[in-house]
Amino acid sequence: MSGVSKRQILSIYKFLIREAEKFPNYNFRAYAVRRVKDAFHDNKGITDPKQIKKQYDFAMENLTMIRRQIIVGDLYRTDKLVIENVQ
Amino acid sequence: MFRLSKNIVPSLSKALLKRSNQDQSNSILVLLQGPRLLSDKAKPGKFAVQHEDFGRPLYFDAQATTPVDPRVLDAMLPYLVSYHGNPHSRTHAYGWESEAAVEKAREQVAELIGADPKEIIFTSGATESNNISVKGVARFYAPRKKHIVTTQIEHKCVLDSCRALEGEGFKITYLPVQENGIIDMKDLEKALTPETSLVSIMTVNNEIGVKQPIAEIGAMCKSKKVYFHTDAAQALGKIPINVNEMNIDLMSISGHKIYGPKGIGALYIRRRPRVRVEPIQSGGGQERGMRSGTVPTPLVVGLGAACDIAKREMAYDHAWMEKLSQRFLDKIYSKLSHVIRNGDPKQTYPGCINLSFAYVEGESLLMALKDIALSSGSACTSASLEPSYVLRAIGTDEDLAHSSIRFGLGRFTTLEEVDYTAEKTIKHVERLREMSPLWEMVQEGVDIKTIQWSQH
Structure with missing residues (x-):
């Protein structure tokens, strides 16, 4: 049985957050960080190893997607939003 | 082309230098933000629209279109x-x-x-x-x-x-x-x-x-x-x-x-x-x-x-929409009176909030809120100044139909954006009402509907 260890989960969580914070677009960045946090929070109670593996693979898929999309977003940067300049 | 710009630059910088002589303390700032300060100085007073913030506007028009996820x-x-x-x-x-x-x-x-x-x-x-x-x-x-x-x-x-x-x-x-x-x-x-x-x-x-x-x-x-x-x-x-x-x-x-x-x-x-x-x-x-x-x-x-x-995100997105729209409406209602929500407040999709701000002209509010991408109705008819046929169909008065604005929230809208928009809306509605004679009369208790407007 090749289960997903707690360390692996923590590590992918950190990776996802770190990558999500790199989105050049303010709205995508805010959404990605919020979505990752909420998804891990909502799935905290899962104990079934099969489910955990499924969620882990989904997180992995999203991590590679985010990395690709950060590159695309970087290619076509825009000016910052009003709200980013206020903060 | 080159000669033209050569002539423009000295005259521009001369004008800026003249300005910087007046207040020398922030001469660098003047050089960087010259045009902005000029336009603000040109029409002083509390009624002038002052855009202190700069950057791309916030997107609040999710009914017109949404960004590609x-x-x-x-x-x-x-x-x-x-x-x-x-x-x-x-x-x-x-x-x-x-x-x-x-x-x-x-x-x-x-x-x-x-x-x-x-x-x-x-x-x-x-x-x-x-x-x-x-x-x-x-x-x-x-x-x-x-x-x-x-x-x-x-x-x-x-x-x-x-x-x-x-x-x-x-x-x-x-x-x-x-x-x-x-x-x-x-x-x-x-x-x-x-x-x-x-x-x-x-x-x-x-x-x-x-x-x-x-x-x-x-x-x-x-x-x-x-x-x-x-x-x-x-x-x-x-x-x-x-x-x-x-x-x-x-x-x-x-x-x-x-x-x-x-x-x-x-x-x-x-x-x-x-x-x-x-x-x-x-x-x-x-x-x-x-x-x-x-x-x-x-x-x-x-x-x-x-x-x-x-399909996967519907429940999550819907909960977010409800949270944002509730927050937005609470803020608006707590500070402003005479705000009418168009359409049923219950049987509705929370991401679409159509509000009429009485005694404020919708187009001037849209102009004042240029930091926020808003619309008074559907994008297809946004070029015309006619009040929307949808608002007319639900029996909105002509003056209220003219003062309506649609706030469209979406998956990527953040809490900070909602707060910013609510704050700006409140500020500008109050400012526009302050210069409205109608608002003054309402404050004095005159019923606007009873006024006989003289014909010229």
Whole structure:
């Protein structure tokens, strides 16, 4: 049985957050960080190893997607939003 | 060219130097922000619009269109970059891989609405889907039935299709709506005749966000054996829709309202019992002959991915919308009086908030809120200053219809943006009211409606 260890989960969580914070677009960045946090929070109670593996693979898929999309977003940067300049 | 700019630069810097002599303390700032300061100094006073912030405006027009979700773009890119085959090419691998992608997307769209993939037709958008539904059904069944029922608050493309059919000799009933924007089921029942071939009523209104009782309308249409078409462009992916439970026979779907690409949409058309339509476009007979033309693989893949995400994220997104809209409304209502929400506050999609700020002219408020991308109504009619026909249909007074603004929230709207927008709206409404003589009279207790305006 090749289960997903707690360390692996923590590590992918950190990776996802770190990558999500790199989105050049303010709205995508805010959404990605919020979505990752909420998804891990909502799935905290899962104990079934099969489910955990499924969620882990989904997180992995999203991590590679985010990395690709950060590159695309970087290619076509825009000016910052009003709200980013206020903060 | 060069000489021209050579002449301009010294004269400009001379003007700036003159300014910087006046207050030498911030001469660097003046040089950087010269034009901004100049325009602000030009019209001082508390009534001037002062845009202290700079940057791109915040997007608050999710009913007009939505940004493409990065996950959708990620699904589309391979079909723009690597797999360019025509999905209708049956003789080589390029065609097969594109066809497989299109069929997968068809399944994803069908999955979201509880339909069979064979019942999904890809079109260029909800406008085309509405045209095919309304004109297609009407013309196909024209020999026996020549009556169509719709509402006064439908999208322009449905109303215009009906107008075109009127020219062809069809009879159209435009149902009125109640003050909350929802149709009266008794009106609908009365409007249905044995002559009626189609009822077309939108699920969620694009301007005021009200949800029509689709399941009840579907049941009534089924019992009277009338086809039921609904324009779900604003509803799909935001509220649960099931074509079988709601007895929907035709449904229009748009890609760019659900974080998908523009230029793609779909039409759900029931197979059992079969609904027949007369195609509008002639050609190669793609999409079961109802919509000829090569299916755009990347766009279709994008629509499929958008539907897939919408299905997964619907509950999460809806909870977020409710949180944001509640926060926004609480802020507005706590600081401003005489604010009217257009449309039913309960039977509504929370991401569409249409507010009328009494004694404020809508266009001037829009101009003042230039840091926020807003609209007074639908994008199609945003160029004209006429009050929206939707607001007129729900019985909004002319002056209130002129002062309405639609706040469209979406998946990517943040709490900070909502706070910023609410704050700015409150500030500018208060400022505009302060200079309004009408507002002054209201504060003194004069009823505006009783005033006899003298004629010149």
